[in-house]
Amino acid sequence: MKRFFFVTCSVILISFCWHGLSWAQETSGPKLVFEEREFHLQEVMEGKIAEHVFRVFNHGDKPLKILRVKPG
Secondary structure, eight states: OHHHHHHHHHHHHHHHHHHHHHHHTOOOSOOEEESOSOOOOOOOOTTOOOOOOOOEEEOSSSOOOOOOOOOO
């Protein structure tokens, strides 16, 4: 009887954990994705302007709002 109780409780616990993990992986809302996360700038001559474009994508199912950008 104790073994049956232990096995039953274990199955219930595992099923709750499994369901919780699968639910936690479902994403809704915006999802910010960068094509590249960093860029290494080489030497730049004094007085020249260095530019680089970071491409940003929204792979989510809601609009992505970028409210603030901090270079650094």
